[in-house]
Amino acid sequence: MTAIMQLSFDVNGAPVVVEVQARTTLADCLRHTLGLTGTHLGCEHGICGACTVIVDDAAVRSCLMLAVQAEGTRVVTVEGLSGDDSLTPLQAAFRKHHALQCGFCTPGMITTLHALLTDEPFADADRIRDVLSGNICRCTGYIPIIEAALEARIAYQGKREDGRR
Amino acid sequence: MKAPSPMSPNTYVGQPIERVEDLRFLRGRGQYIDDIKRDDQVCAAFVRSAVAHGRVRSIDATAALAMPGVRAVITAADFDGPIPTIPFRRPNPSIGPYAQPVIASDKVRYVGEPVAVVIADTAERAEDAAQEVVLDIEELPAIVGMAPAEANEVLLFEAAGGNVASVFVGTLGDAAAAFAAADRVVRGAFRTQRQTAMPMETRGLLAEWNATTSHLTMFGAAKLPFFNRRAMAAMMNLPEAQVDYIELDVGGGFGARGEFYPEDFLLAFAARRLGCPVKWIEDRREHFLATGHARESACDIEFALRSDGIILGARGTLFSNIGAYVRPNGITPARNMVQFLSGPYRIPNIHFEGRGIVTNKTPAGTYRGPGRYEGCFYCEQMLDLSADKLGLDRLEIRRRNLLTDADMPYRLATISPSDGAAETFCDSGDYRSTFERCIIESGWAEKAQLQGRLIDGRYHGLAIGNFIEGGASGPQENARIDVEADGMVSVYAGSSAIGQGTETVLGQIAADALEIPFERITVLHGSTTYLSEGWGSYGSRGTVMGGSAVIDAAQGLIAKFRGAAAIALDVAEKELHIANGVASAPNGRSVKLAQMAGLSCDGSFKNSKATYTFGAAMAHVAVDPKTGHVAVIDYLAVDDVGRIINPLTLHGQVTGAAVQGLGSVFSEELVYDESGQILVGSLADYLVPLATDYPTIRCVSLENYPSPNNPLGAKGAGEGGIIPVGGVVLSAVTAALQSLGVRPRELPISPPKLWALIQQAAQA
């Protein structure tokens, strides 16, 4: 149970080599081994979505994935989606619409929506609600989160026209 | 009416200022309790009782102690002398025997009660070892329902002699005379289910002991750090000055988080014993067992009515299932139901008794709108029963009994035994104003034709309910403002943050009071290191009380600035003109507040009078009789908060609370079996609202009736959004199903329960 394994992967654009226990989740590896504490744990059961990170372009619950399963992948966390000083259009829309209160669910909302809008920049409100139904927010009642996501779509539509992916 | 405000002309208060907190939260830079660690820290895991009621025969930690990395296993045997008990927020002579020892010694009384603490070098190892601690507990019969508990079928506390831990009586006028004079008496019995607040961040703490200075620091404080410091100091036998509580970012509170829990003390005890920092992060399953429950209540009450629907009086009994012990706030719901059941309605004669009953369930405490949500639910159902019995329109009976301007200040039921807030008065407002606005804003006139109709296989129902929300509870809050070396201004406040935007709203208030740009202000709050005394954020008080203290500090600082500027500019104080953070002398010379590094002023606000936000909510539902599913077609909340500090954060509170309330109505329930085992243990079976559930919540906030009780004119507004939800939504459901004669009497109205009631009615 305590076997130590070596893991190489790419985190937020930089190659990383770490040693983890076989049983360590990707979430614990990111948070505790790499100090990327923006990824939060609300349930560790795969239900709340707070721990969502992007693995090879797909939104993934890092509490349900073992760190060793990330070998060779590209992982992006909320820190990797943030500029140093300014907010991204999605983050700015969250702030404008007051789509966060305690902020605990927020990193998972940002990563989930980033993955969705990158793939589907024209997602409508129903589609956004559907995808976000795997992310629990106890504070906001979701309405401002949906408004923020709808507003942020335009920034992703541009990217798609630039021929991304 | 004008706000009694000393601030003129304000530029920030009232504006939708984007929150300063968001800049770190959105980039993953918040710092919550699990985000800090110490190099020499060890981790704790709790061994909890798996039986609901039993006698502890033995605890064998031999195997656990032999496991790698395990540093200690602490049990009751490690305490010399009596085991400390969890403090009460509202002490009262009857509840003493029902206090919870911080660790079980002879008896366990609920599943989840801490019996031992394992300390190891990592959390994983502590959790592994906790599973190897062997508990030998002789099972006793458990009691989970309030009726058998009240009948003392099994005693939880033999020495106390009964399971009713507290009785509150609320009285106003002469209830007996009112019932004697009534044209009609209506009686009703209703129930609300057991719930929990369920913040998205579980609890967690890091206890750090400094052996050189005998100083304890608790990281992860929330809600009321100063009260908890006082309690911890007494329990640890330390002077208060040797204990500090440090607030980090907090992932939601809603009443449950930040109360003093057994784990808090055990972590501090372990840190002192082992001489190194001890950290614990609750896991979600543990949260269901260990964090305070709430809301399980029942009533059996009567309204005395005149034939025109005027309520003459109300009486009866209210029951609250407080679980296995009286926790800090355990009796608050029973107390609040008694005082606030009448809510916004003129009920001149009242005699209610509220009983707090112990059972073998996780101890209860407060959840957003404690006792007020339940009381509002009961009152609204009684109004519907009364209207239906008298043949009156359900809106008309409400209109006839709502309090008006002329009633203010209006005395609510007086509570005994007294707890410092036994007497309270509604402060200001015409409660018909939000009701009538709600009728207009919701488009009631057009919607009303849908009432009770079956359209495309669903019955439509509409209702409007009314509520009041107590806020700004006393006795006091403190603040200090310092001018820093770089000319920036630091505002320290006793209010704590639980996600509601404290830094932003207090910053807005300070910026206006000092007439300086918002960007120049940093708000620091919630830690005991900032101020010598403070209170915190509970009962919708953080903004009003903290904000009023900030205004006092700002006024004091300006006065000091005047004095210092007079010396600097060599003119008389009265010749100075102070505006926008600059003191100007008649000779044209001036000095800025920003140049006054070191200038500092304390402020405080004392208050024995609560504020009462009031409002109305409209629900439009459609019930599918084939499945029992209820769709919320429209939900509108209209409230009057006296003065809006920040419409963004205010709407956030109202909308978020309304959606929480819909979870209360339809899906959230902490289910127990007869042996006292809790049957829900994850967010997959405790169903909080999801993004797809309630897309149609609207709110309108007004500021027509400022509170006369504080300089802002503001009223607490963190709980009002949830208070009317149970009452108004069930009213809408009963309106929808009136033709079937279906009237649910308890929450939640989950699809299977409602379907069963519809089936029963069809067969009858």
Ligand code: FES
């Ligand atoms: S922490 Fe991973 S889904 Fe909740």
Ligand code: FES
């Ligand atoms: S902002 Fe608190 S849980 Fe979403």
